[in-house]
Amino acid sequence: MTEPRDFLKKISPYKPGRPIEEVARVLGLKGEIIKLASNENPMGPSPLAVQALKNALVESNLYPDDSCFHLKKKLAERMGVEPGNIFVGNGSVEILPLITLAYLGPEHSAVASQSAFIWFKIAAQIAAGELVEVPMKDYRHDLKAMLKAITNNTRLVFIANPNNPTGTIVTRAEVEDFFKNVPEDVLVVMDEAYFEYIDDPDYPESLRYLREGRNILILRTFSKVYGLAGVRLGYGMAPPEVIASLSKLRISFSVNLLSQVAGMAALDDHTHVEKSRATNAAGKKYLYEAYRKLGLFYLPTYANFLFVDFGKDSQVVFESLQKKGIITRTIKEYGFPHALRITIGTEDQNRKLIKALGEML
Ligand SMILES: Cc1ncc(COP(=O)(O)O)c(C=O)c1O
Numbered sequence: 207m208t209e210p211r212d213f214l215k216k217i218s219p220y221k222p223g224r225p226i227e228e229v230a231r232v233l234g235l236k237g238e239i240i241k242l243a244s245n246e247n248p249m250g251p252s253p254l255a256v257q258a259l260k261n262a263l264v265e266s267n268l269y270p271d272d273s274c275f276h277l278k279k280k281l282a283e284r285m286g287v288e289p290g291n292i293f294v295g296n297g298s299v300e301i302l303p304l305i306t307l308a309y310l311g312p313e314h315s316a317v318a319s320q321s322a323f324i325w326f327k328i329a330a331q332i333a334a335g336e337l338v339e340v341p342m343k344d345y346r347h348d349l350k351a352m353l354k355a356i357t358n359n360t361r362l363v364f365i366a367n368p369n370n371p372t373g374t375i376v377t378r379a380e381v382e383d384f385f386k387n388v389p390e391d392v393l394v395v396m397d398e399a400y401f402e403y404i405d406d407p408d409y410p411e412s413l414r415y416l417r418e419g420r421n422i423l424i425l426r427t428f429s430k431v432y433g434l435a436g437v438r439l440g441y442g443m444a445p446p447e448v449i450a451s452l453s454k455l456r457i458s459f460s461v462n463l464l465s466q467v468a469g470m471a472a473l474d475d476h477t478h479v480e481k482s483r484a485t486n487a488a489g490k491k492y493l494y495e496a497y498r499k500l501g502l503f504y505l506p507t508y509a510n511f512l513f514v515d516f517g518k519d520s521q522v523v524f525e526s527l528q529k530k531g532i533i534t535r536t537i538k539e540y541g542f543p544h545a546l547r548i549t550i551g552t553e554d555q556n557r558k559l560i561k562a563l564g565e566m567l
Pocket residue numbers: 244245296297298299300323366368369370397399426427428429435439440
């Protein structure tokens with residue numbers, strides 16, 4: 207056998223939440239299975255996007271527009287930036303290794319929190335670069351400590367805001383202070399996958415830093431509020447020089463025809479976005495109260511999932527829930543062996559979850 211290159215040995219591949227079909231097949235479950243494992247939108251995909259997908263199917267024989275002209279134009283108008291500030295990916299996660307391949311090498315380091323979204327670590331490893339992991343403070347990114355971890359070799363800082371799996375944010379004031387002090391040659395990657403769920407005045411306006419010409423790359427996705435996780439579509443916004451560097455690493459046509467039309471339609475589906483936000487807000491309120499009554503520690507969330515601590519090996523809880531047809535997510539690899547990350551579902555799904563937990567605990 208051909209020996210793989212050394213840096214590959216360090217990489218542990220990402221473990222996604224288990225798909226419904228797999229759980230049904232492996233456990234031989236018959237009835238309804240509820241997936242609360244991957245922070246998808248329980249309200250389903252945007253209906254406007256579904257219609258656009260159906261309409262576009264008949265053009266599947268043609269390669270898509272590799273420049274994503276119309277989607278970039280629409281996003282640029284919506285965000286108040288130029289199309290040249292936008293990079294579109296097959297999901298936002300696809301963009302992470304392109305960032306590290308463009309900017310990180312074995313002689314460089316990137317900085318992130320110890321329990322930050324784990325793809326930051328994988329992306330650094332893919333580029334054979336080092337990821338310096340800074341402990342969190344009260345389950346939140348410690349931006350002051352992250353600043354201190356920056357050295358002459360640092361090229362990138364990754365900040366998931368809100369963070370997955372904690373659901374916590376760094377505030378406007380904290381980010382302001384961070385940008386006052388971060389060296390200009392360090393690219394700050396702000397992963398805002400859950401952006402559309404947030405209406406807190408304390409949440410930073412990251413686009414302002416881009417408009418001010420700062421060295422920032424903002425990641426957003428259609429996988430969450432727009433309900434298009436299965437279609438795969440995400441984007442990054444950054445100075446044109448950064449977009450040009452990433453573009454050299456793109457695989458041609460990685461953003462397919464269906465993703466592009468679905469994304470365009472979803473951006474116009476304000477009704478679906480509002481319904482999804484309202485369902486999430488109501489679910490959050492219900493679950494806070496329910497977890498409090500069950501005596502469980504949870505972190506108030508800015509996203510569409512909750513970090514819940516069970517005070518014991520969470521594998522047991524995960525498996526018991528799974529047997530009852532509810533798929534959640536263990537987060538041991540983030541350093542939390544006692545907690546589960548559980549997506550906020552529909553009202554009915556949340557009630558079934560709490561009923562199952564009540565019976566179990
Ligand atoms: C912080 C964060 N970034 C990115 C993603 C993935 O997004 P995408 O589906 O666009 O690749 C997730 C998904 O759970 C996430 O939590």
